[in-house]
Amino acid sequence: MNGTYRAIRLEKTAPSFREGCVIRDVPLTQPGDGQLRVRNLYCGINGIFDTQIARNSVDYVTITLPTYTGVEALGQVEAVGPGVTGLAVGDAVVTTRFTGGYREANIGPAGDFLKVPSTDPDWLALCSTGVSAMVALDVIGELKAGETVGISAAAGGLGHFLVQIAAQRGCHVVAVCGGAQKAAFVRSLGAARVIDYTAEDVRAVLDADYHNALDVAVDTVSGAIHDAFLANLANHGRLVVGGAAADLNGKPEIVSGPRIANAIYYKGASVRGFMNGLMTAHWPAAREKLFALYNEGRIKVHFDDPRYHGLESVFDGVERLLSGASSGKVIVDLETAR
Incomplete structure (x- = not known):
């Protein structure tokens, strides 16, 4: 990297991620006490989060401009600072810490990185999105074997898990x-x-074929799909809200119909918010279960096609995800030469 590496930095609030960001050269330094220096190989795209960050519309993240961007990356340890144990040069690691994703290298506390078996990008998707899916279903949704489960955005990175x-x-x-x-x-x-x-009306299908039958529903879309899931929860059903893509403009939803009590009180049902960043205590158990399924060949990782290469293509990846055209996890291979 010739003494520097490149990273995407948000330098102004803007309507889109591309408009607010610039690629900057950053000095490549040695890790300090308790730190690692990692060469990032792949990053995962989180287009909705990125867009809302660019608009400064993420309530739970306080940003001071300029700020580096991206959350998920898989890389290889290049240098280990004093006091670090259990990690060595050459180890494959994943980070899911904000500002660690959209950059060609990353220097940070060793605790921000998780050692994984290899630099296969599957591990990036498993450690980030796969763990989110497991926590959403098991911890928030309290999923039980044999239940009826509704899933929105089912072909996406989270949905396919x-x-x-x-x-x-x-x-x-x-x-x-x-x-x-x-x-x-x-x-x-x-x-x-x-x-x-x-091709079909979601509410009509659920009303006809799954009336009051959804034991668990996971929604990341909001709008009409959220309403259809809510209306068709079973007794003691659980609606897990993991996002609101339809509300990407950053404005709060407007209650224009009956309040939620009408939909849940008589069924003993519940609506539960899922924010993965608040669930870190549950990540280790989720990883254990998910990795076992993967190693047994019972869970597969699917990546979107086309694949993206080079830090510059992060912007294209964000827009691809926002377009609604992607299937599976959207990632960028950062190893492509400049």
Whole structure:
């Protein structure tokens, strides 16, 4: 890297991630006490989060401009600072700390990194999005074997893990996605019923075929899909809210219908917020379960096609994810030469 590396830095608030960010050269220094220096090989794209960061619309993250960006990266340890144990030069590691993702190198506390078996990008997706899916279902959703589970954005990075995990538990998965290609993909993951929202009305299908039948529903979309899930929760059903892509403009939702009590009181149902960053105590157990499924070949990682290469293409990856066209996890290979 010739004494420097490149990183994407947000330098102004803007309507989009691309408009607010600049790629900057950063000095490549030695790690200090308790630190690692890692050469990043892959980064994971979180387009909604990135866009909201650019707009300064993430309530739980306080940013001071300029700030570096990105959350997820997989890399290889290049240097180990004094006092670090259990990690060595050449080890593969993953980080899921904000500002550690969209950069060609990363220097930070050893505790910010998790050692993984190899630099295969599967481990990036498993440690980040896969763990989120496991925690959302097991801890927040309290999923039980054989339940009926609704999943929105089922072909996406999070959704494709949710479908597989639920199917592995013998659950009847009702997956919502857009387009015939995505529907076929989600069906191949084990979904029992796929609702293609471009060809079917989600609320009508659920009202007809899954009336008051959803034991667990995981929604990251909000809007009409959230309402359809909420209306069709079973007795003691749990609606897990993991995002609100339909509200990307950063404005709070407007209550224009009956309040939520009408939908949950008589069923003893609940609506539960899932914020993975607040669930760190549950990550180790989730990793153990998820990694076992992966090593047994019962969970597979799917990456979006096309694949992106080089730090510059992070912006294209963000826009690809926001377009709704992606299937599986969107990542960038950072190793491509400048």
